Amino acid sequence: MSITRRLELVAYVIFIAAIMLAPLVLGDFWLNRLAKYLVYGMLGIAVALSWGYAGILNLGQGLFFGLGAYMLAMSLKLASTTSLQQGSDTPVPDFMLWNAEPGSKTALCCINKASFLWIPFQNQWFGVAMGLILPVTVALVMGAIMFRKRITGVFVSIITLALVLLVRLLVIDGQPVTNGFNGLTDLGWFKVLGFEFDPYLVQTYYLVAVSLAVVLVLTRLLVETRAGLVLQAIRDDQNRARYLGFNVPHYQTFFFAVSALIGGFAGMLYVIVAEFASPTFMDLTFSISMVVWAALGGRASLLGACIGAIFINTLGAKISETEAFVEAWKAIIGFIFVIVVLYLPHGLSGLAGDLADFVIRQVTGSGRRSQLVEGRDGVQPAECSGASWRLRSRSTVSRWTSTASRRSTAYR
Numbered sequence: 001m002s003i004t005r006r007l008e009l010v011a012y013v014i015f016i017a018a019i020m021l022a023p024l025v026l027g028d029f030w031l032n033r034l035a036k037y038l039v040y041g042m043l044g045i046a047v048a049l050s051w052g053y054a055g056i057l058n059l060g061q062g063l064f065f066g067l068g069a070y071m072l073a074m075s076l077k078l079a080s081t082t083s084l085q086q087g088s089d090t091p092v093p094d095f096m097l098w099n100a101e102p103g104s105k106t107a108l109c110c111i112n113k114a115s116f117l118w119i120p121f122q123n124q125w126f127g128v129a130m131g132l133i134l135p136v137t138v139a140l141v142m143g144a145i146m147f148r149k150r151i152t153g154v155f156v157s158i159i160t161l162a163l164v165l166l167v168r169l170l171v172i173d174g175q176p177v178t179n180g181f182n183g184l185t186d187l188g189w190f191k192v193l194g195f196e197f198d199p200y201l202v203q204t205y206y207l208v209a210v211s212l213a214v215v216l217v218l219t220r221l222l223v224e225t226r227a228g229l230v231l232q233a234i235r236d237d238q239n240r241a242r243y244l245g246f247n248v249p250h251y252q253t254f255f256f257a258v259s260a261l262i263g264g265f266a267g268m269l270y271v272i273v274a275e276f277a278s279p280t281f282m283d284l285t286f287s288i289s290m291v292v293w294a295a296l297g298g299r300a301s302l303l304g305a306c307i308g309a310i311f312i313n314t315l316g317a318k319i320s321e322t323e324a325f326v327e328a329w330k331a332i333i334g335f336i337f338v339i340v341v342l343y344l345p346h347g348l349s350g351l352a353g354d355l356a357d358f359v360i361r362q363v364t365g366s367g368r369r370s371q372l373v374e375g376r377d378g379v380q381p382a383e384c385s386g387a388s389w390r391l392r393s394r395s396t397v398s399r400w401t402s403t404a405s406r407r408s409t410a411y412r
Contacts, residue, residue, distance in 0.1 A: 003364075007356050012216070012303060019209045028200045035199075035208040035273040037313045039266050042212050044293045044309030045219055045302050046262040051291070052299035053223055054255045055235035057153075060160030061290050063167055064135035064260040066281035068267030070171070070184065071134060073277035074118060075127030079188030091122065094186070099176040112176045124191065128268065135264030136257050143253030152238070161284065168282035183278035190272045199273045208269050212306070215262055219302055222258070231255055296340050297347050304349025311348075312336075 019038060023031055043065060050056045077083060083091035096111050104111050108118050120126045142163070146156055171178045178184070189196040197204040222228055231251050234241045242248050271277055280286065290309070297308020312333065319329040344351050 003360050004356065011352075012220070015303060015307065016213045016216070019212065020206075022209070023202050023205060028202075031202065031205045032200050032273060033317065034314075035205045036270065037310045038208050038212045039270045039273065040290075040293065040309040040313050041306040042215055042262060042266040042269070043290050044297060044305035044307075045216060046259045046266070047290045047294040048297075048299050048302050048305035049219060049223070049262070050256055050259040051294060052301070052305070053228065053235065054231055054252060054259075056252065056256060057157045057291070058160045058256070058259065059157045059284075059287050059291065060162075060164035061259070061263050062282045062287035063160070063164035064139065064263030065267040065270070065286075066164075066167070066171075066277070066279070067135045067138065068131040068264030069271045069277040069281055070178070070267075071121075071131035071264075072124075072127045072190075072268040073184040073187055073271045074121040075124045076187035076190065076271065077184050078118065078122050079124065079191075080186050081188070082186050083188075093118070093179070093184075095179040095182070096176065114174070114177045117177065131264050131268040132261060135260040135267075139257040139260030140253060143249070143256045147249035147252040147256075150238075161287070164282050164287060165284065168279050171279045171282065178279075181279060183276055183280075185276045187271065187275050187277075197272055199275055204273060208273060211265070211269060215265070216302060216306060219258075219262070223302070227251065227254070292337055295347060296337060298349030299347065301347070301349035304347055304352070308348060 019034075022034060026034060043061065046064075047058070047061055050058045050061075077093050078091040080091075082094045090108055092106055092108055092111060096115060097106065100106075100111050108115050108122075110116070121130075142160070146159060151159065172180050174180065189198060191197070195203070197207060223231070230241065230246055234246065234248050234251055238248050267277075267281065293309035293312055294305040295308075296312055297306065298304030315336075316329060316333050319325045319332055322329075325332060340347065346353070
C-alpha cells in the first residue's frame with residue numbers, strides 16, 4: 001500500500017472516529033443539530049458521486065431528498081397522537097379534516113379524493129421502503145430517458161432542475177393530501193423493535209452517524225470497483241468509452257440511481273431528527289446549496305464533499321447566531337465560497353492532497369509527485385483492488401484513449 005493510500009485511510013478513520021466520539025463532548029441540543037449536518041454530509045456524498053465521479057451535474061438532488069423525506073413522514077404522521085384522536089377507527093391526519101368537504105367521512109379511504117394513497121403508510125416499514133424505492137425508480141426512469149438520448153452537460157442540469165420544481169409545485173398544490181406549504185409536521189417518533197428514536201437521544205445521533213459512516217465506506221468501495229473506473233473513463237470521454245464497447249447509458253443510469261438512493265435515505269434520516277417534511281426540501285436554493293457543499297469540500301472526493309457539507313452548515317449556524325453577523329452571514333458564506341472557487345478549484349480535499357504531496361516529497365526526498373490523490377482533477381487512487389483488476393486510473397484512460405483512436409483510424 002502506497003503512502004498516499006495510507007494517508008487516505010487515516011483520513012477516513014479519523015473522520016469516522018470523530019463523529020462517533022462527538023457525544024462525549026456535545027450536549028443534546030448540539031448533538032441533534034450535528035445529526036442534521038451529518039445528513040447534509042450524506043447529501044454531499046451523493047452529489048460528489050454523480051458530479052465528481054460520473055460528471056453528471058444534478059441540480060435536482062433535492063427531489064430525491066424530498067421524496068424520501070415525505071414517504072417516511074407520511075407514516076410518522078399517521079403514528080402521531082393528533083392523527084389518532086380524530087374520532088376515527090384509523091388514524092387520519094389533522095390537516096385532512098381542516099381541508100375536508102362538509103359531510104365527508106372521517107376515514108383515510110374517503111375523506112378526500114386522494115386520501116386513499118395514505119392507507120398503506122399506516123405501516124411504518126412501508127414508508128421506509130417507499131422512501132428508498134421511489135427515489136431510485138424516478139432516477140432510473142430519468143436516467144433511461146436522458147442518457148439513452150445522449151443528453152449531457154448543462155442540459156441534464158436543466159432537466160433535473162425543472163423536474164424538482166415541477167414536483168415541488170405538485171406538492172404545494174396538493175393541499176388536501178400533502179398539507180401544501182405547511183408540509184408534514186407534528187410527527188410521531190421512528191420505532192424499531194419497540195424503541196422510539198427521540199430526536200434528542202444519543203441513540204438517534206448514532207443512528208445517523210453510523211448510517212453516514214456505512215454510506216461513506218460503501219460508496220468509496222463502489223467507486224474503486226471496475227464499474228467505478230469505467231465510470232470515470234466515461235466522465236472523461238464518453239465517445240471513446242463507447243468505442244470500446246462499454247454501455248455508457250447503463251453505467252450512468254446505475255450511478256445516478258445510487259446517488260438518488262443516498263439522497264432518499266438522507267431524507268428519511270432528516271425526518272427522524274428534525275420531525276418534519278417540507279416542500280422547501282425541493283427548493284432550487286437547497287439543491288444548489290448541495291452543489292456548493294460538494295464544490296467547497298472537493299467534488300472529486302467523497303470524504304471532502306461530506307466534510308464540506310458539514311463544515312459550511314456548522315459555520316453558517318455559528319455565524320448566523322453571532323450578533324454582529326446576523327444580517328450578513330449569508331454574504332460571508334458566499335464570500336468564502338467565491339474565495340475557494342478562485343483559489344482552491346479542487347476544494348479543501350485538493351488543498352489537503354497538495355499538502356500531503358509536499359510532506360511526502362520532503363520526507364522521502366523524492367522530486368516526483370506522489371501517486372494520484374483523490375480529490376484533484378477527478379483522479380482516483382492509483383491502486384484499485386478488484387477480482388483481477390489492479391489499474392491506474394489515468395494510465396487506464398490513456399490506454400483506452402489510444403486504443404479507441406487506433407480503431408477509429410482503422411475504420412476510416
